[in-house]
Amino acid sequence: MEMSPRGIVLVSAIPILLGIALAAGLTWPGTVDSAPAAKEAANGPVKKWTKVSVELPASQTAFPPGDGAVIANAQCLICHSAGMVLRQPPLTQDEWVGEINKMRNAYGAALPADQVDALAKYLHSINDGQSPRGSSTVDGQGG
Amino acid sequence: MQRSLFPPLPLSRRRFLSGVSGLGLTGLLGASAWDAVAADLVEFPFVNGRRELATNFPQKGAMILQRTRPPLLETPFEVFDQGVFTPNDRFYVRWHLANIPTEVDPATFRLNIRGHVDQPIQLTLDDLVRGFKPFEIAAVNQCSGNSRGFFSPRVPGGEWANGAMGNARWTGVRLKDVLDRAGVKAGALQARFNGLDTGVVPQTPDFMKSLAIDHARDGEVMIAYAMNGEPLPLLNGFPLRLVVPGWYATYWVKMLDDIEVLDKPDDNFWMTKAYLIPDTPFANIVPGQKDVKMVPINRMLPRSFFTNVKDGAVLKVGQTTTVRGIAFGGDTALAKVLFSADSGSRWQEARLGSDHGKYSFRRWEVPLRLSSPGSHQLMIKAVNAAGSVQPDRANWNGAGFMRNVIESVSVQAA
Numbered sequence: 001m002e003m004s005p006r007g008i009v010l011v012s013a014i015p016i017l018l019g020i021a022l023a024a025g026l027t028w029p030g031t032v033d034s035a036p037a038a039k040e041a042a043n044g045p046v047k048k049w050t051k052v053s054v055e056l057p058a059s060q061t062a063f064p065p066g067d068g069a070v071i072a073n074a075q076c077l078i079c080h081s082a083g084m085v086l087r088q089p090p091l092t093q094d095e096w097v098g099e100i101n102k103m104r105n106a107y108g109a110a111l112p113a114d115q116v117d118a119l120a121k122y123l124h125s126i127n128d129g130q131s132p133r134g135s136s137t138v139d140g141q142g143g
Numbered sequence: 144m145q146r147s148l149f150p151p152l153p154l155s156r157r158r159f160l161s162g163v164s165g166l167g168l169t170g171l172l173g174a175s176a177w178d179a180v181a182a183d184l185v186e187f188p189f190v191n192g193r194r195e196l197a198t199n200f201p202q203k204g205a206m207i208l209q210r211t212r213p214p215l216l217e218t219p220f221e222v223f224d225q226g227v228f229t230p231n232d233r234f235y236v237r238w239h240l241a242n243i244p245t246e247v248d249p250a251t252f253r254l255n256i257r258g259h260v261d262q263p264i265q266l267t268l269d270d271l272v273r274g275f276k277p278f279e280i281a282a283v284n285q286c287s288g289n290s291r292g293f294f295s296p297r298v299p300g301g302e303w304a305n306g307a308m309g310n311a312r313w314t315g316v317r318l319k320d321v322l323d324r325a326g327v328k329a330g331a332l333q334a335r336f337n338g339l340d341t342g343v344v345p346q347t348p349d350f351m352k353s354l355a356i357d358h359a360r361d362g363e364v365m366i367a368y369a370m371n372g373e374p375l376p377l378l379n380g381f382p383l384r385l386v387v388p389g390w391y392a393t394y395w396v397k398m399l400d401d402i403e404v405l406d407k408p409d410d411n412f413w414m415t416k417a418y419l420i421p422d423t424p425f426a427n428i429v430p431g432q433k434d435v436k437m438v439p440i441n442r443m444l445p446r447s448f449f450t451n452v453k454d455g456a457v458l459k460v461g462q463t464t465t466v467r468g469i470a471f472g473g474d475t476a477l478a479k480v481l482f483s484a485d486s487g488s489r490w491q492e493a494r495l496g497s498d499h500g501k502y503s504f505r506r507w508e509v510p511l512r513l514s515s516p517g518s519h520q521l522m523i524k525a526v527n528a529a530g531s532v533q534p535d536r537a538n539w540n541g542a543g544f545m546r547n548v549i550e551s552v553s554v555q556a557a
Contacts, residue, residue, distance in 0.1 A: 045314050045369040049249030049268050054201035054377050056245055059211035079241055079343045084210035089190055089297035099299055106416065108346020 059083060068122020075111045075119070076103075090127055096120035185219065187304045188454070189292045202376035204232040209301055213238035213340075214378060218306040223469050224450035227496070227504040228281070229309035231371050236378045237286055237307065237392070239350045242341040244398065247381055254321075254366070254383060258335075258404035261326030268382055271368060275316040275324075278365050281503035282388040283310045283471045284395055287418060287440050291543035296430055298543040305448060310471070310504040313386045315367035319360040322404070327356065333405045334359040336385050338398035348412035352394045353405065354387065363388050366399060388502040389474035391440050391545075393418050414439055419542070426545045427538035442474035444547040445525035445533055447507065452521065456554045460516050467508035472527035473547075476501035479526050482509045486520040487535070487549070493523070501528070513556035522551040 059081035063072040076085060091099070097120040103109040104116070111119065183196045185207055197208040200216060209215035216236040222229060249268045257263040266274070286307035291300050301307070322334065335353040342349065358364060365386045367375065375381045380397030387394040393413075409415075419437040420426035425444065428435055447470035458464050470480045481490040496506030513519055524533040537548035 045372045046268075046272055046374055049374075049382070051246065051248045051250070052374075052377050052381050053246040056201065056214065056243065057197075057199045057211060061211075079347070081210055081212040083208065084215060084301060087191055087194070087209065087302050088299050089292075089302065091299060095299065106412065107342070107348070108344050110344070 061086070063122075064126055066122055066125055068118050068125075071111070071115050071119045072122060075109060075115075079103075079107065079109065085123065086126075088127060091124065093120050093124040096123045096127075099123075187292055187302075189302070189304075190297070191302070192292060192304075200236070200378060202232060203236070203378065204230075206233065206236070207304075207306060209303065213241040213243060215301050216378070217303055218309055220304070220306050220448075220450070222306075223448065223504075224467075227310055227469060227499060227506055228371055229311060231311070231373055231376050231379065234284075234309040234311065234370075234376070234379055235286070235307050237301070238340060238378075238397075240340045240342045240347060242343055243378075244339050245377070247339070247377065247398070249382060252382055252400070254400055254402070256321060256325040256402045256404075258402075259328045259331045259406040260322075260404050261328060264325045266321070266324075268368065271316050271321075271366065271383075275320050277314060278317045278320075279312060279314045280363065280365065280386065280388055281310065281312045281499040282386060283308060283443070283502060283504055284386075284392045285309075285443060285446075287391040287393050287544045288542070290546040293537070293546060294539060294543045295537065296539075298541055300543050310469075311370045312372065312499075313365065313367040313384075314369035314372070315365050315383070315386070317362055318364045318366055318385070318402075319362050321366060321402070322360060325404075327360070327404055328406070330406045331356045331404045332407060333409050335403045335405055335409050335411070336394075336396040336399055337401040337403070338380070338396050339400050340398060350396075350413055351409070351411050352385075352396055353409035353411075353414050354394060356404070358387075389443055391418075391443055393440060418544075420544050421540050425534060425538040425547065426540050428540055430539060430541075440544055443471075444473045444545060445477065445527040445531055446471060446473070446547045446550075447480050447523045447525040447533065448550055449521070449523060449552050452552055452554060454552050454554075456552070458511070458513055458554050458556050460513060460556045463510050463512045465508050466511045466521065467506065468523060469504045470507050470523075470525040471504050472501060472525065473531065474527075474529075476528040477505050477525055478528045478530075480505075480507040481524050481526065482507075483522040484511060484513065484519055486551075487522050490524075513554075516556050518553055518555055520551050520553050522549050524549040 061082045063069045063082050097116060100116050100119055104111055185194045186192055195208045196205045198205050200206060200214060207217035207219055209217055214236050218229060218233050218235045222233045252268060254266045288300050289303055289307035290305050292302040292304055333353040333356055335351050337349060337351045340350060367384050367386045368382060370379060375384055383399040385396045385399050418440045420440045421428045422436040422438045448468045450468040452466055470477055480493040482493045483490045493507035493509045498505060526532045533547050533549045535549060538545060
């Protein structure tokens with residue numbers, strides 16, 4: 001299972017093609033409801049272990065321009081890409097302060113205290129303008 | 144390939160685009176549960192719900208991109224219409240910490256069992272495969288925050304729709320057998336599990352989860368070295384993953400390489416500060432409610448889903464259609480699945496497909512004939528063997544955990 005990025009594309013194409021054949025040719029409760037093909041040997045499905053080596057894609061996303069984008073790009077991207085930040089529901093500026101302080105206090109982000117408000121204002125500004133939402137809901141948990 | 148915030152599409156445009164989704168791969172595979180706005184985009188029905196389909200993650204097919212690093216990848220819902228076992232290359236992915244080894248060499252990999260034991264041991268992968276009796280179980284792995292995007296009012300976090308779950312046949316060894324090999328000492332309280340992933344900065348708490356020692360030794364909790372008959376994809380935890388049947392996925396530690404038996408309660412961040420739920424039925428509170436006792440998230444609740452009809456589907460008046468989906472019982476077996484074609488006034492039992500064990504997805508189906516034109520609300524609810532029933536009203540808590548409200552879709556008869 002040693003994989004180059006090129007090899008991965010080929011490998012992943014096979015199940016997709018099989019999926020089409022199954023969907024086209026069979027109706028439930030036929031084969032699609034059955035267990036995956038049993039590959040039981042005396043020692044179970046794994047007979048020989050092979051080194052796995054993969055490459056994880058890098059995010060190309062930077063935070064959009066605006067006052068505070070420099071802080072966001074310098075600080076947030078150390079531990080995670082921007083995508084999940086940009087996919088949040090509309091949050092108030094205070095809720096963003098809570099999220100940023102969670103990153104500082106729980107996860108050890110090095111963001112200085114005097115940059116919290118500027119970053120919260122920026123994140124609120126790029127996240128605002130979506131549909132209305134309910135009351136404040138942040139409870140500061142991870143997950 | 145990520146993009147910045149998109150404004151939500153106007154509804155009319157969304158409907159139009161969903162009508163042509165058959166041009167994409169999802170259309171070829173059957174009904175898609177969410178609007179596919181283009182071949183490589185999905186529009187979830189909540190604010191800021193547009194997502195890209197990513198095909199550039201190793202050992203993975205097309206997945207809904209929630210975050211690139213560390214990866215959060217959601218299973219496109221149409222995959223669940225193809226069978227009760229979720230293919231490894233479409234199984235959802237959720238990592239907390241970005242230092243994920245991209246290479247794992249079975250020749251040097253070791254699983255450590257240490258702590259409050261008679262004899263600390265180190266096991267190779269071959270030791271596990273050859274030195275223990277194999278154990279196999281079909282079980283649903285569901286993220287604590289699956290469906291968080293549907294919370295109202297919304298809460299921050301991974302904004303998943305319903306695809307942060309999957310069902311697989313897990314093969315490996317009983318955790319009990321491995322613990323017994325090391326010899327658990329009297330006075331042991333918990334077993335704590337750690338994987339190879341670490342935080343980017345040293346201040347980030349390492350991701351570790353614990354189970355009560357009796358739970359760890361119940362003969363069902365297991366260490367899986369295979370998933371659906373194959374080694375696990377790296378992003379699903381190669382080479383070893385803890386499997387905790389009936390419990391939320393936060394306990395199913397990936398790339399498991401360290402088990403520490405504790406003689407005092409685990410006080411690590413991921414057990415005491417994160418993944419806490421209100422200690423109330425369905426983990427439900429009123430937004431803003433204070434002074435609620437919080438406890439670590441634990442057992443799953445029953446859920447059921449439609450997989451071949453979605454909101455806005457048009458059915459022919461007087462013609463019989465088979466409506467189908469999947470269901471699971473949560474922490475115990477599914478007892479029955481109930482279907483309503485009239486917004487929940489009357490319920491009928493759905494026919495159930497093959498039983499792959501009490502922790503597995505199970506198919507359900509009903510023949511549906513709508514005799515009057517117009518809009519009809521279809522609903523589905525699961526009841527488990529302990530009598531737990533999916534609730535009429537959605538739960539709410541600040542972390543967006545444990546959603547299991549009755550699912551419904553509006554269809555048009557014409």
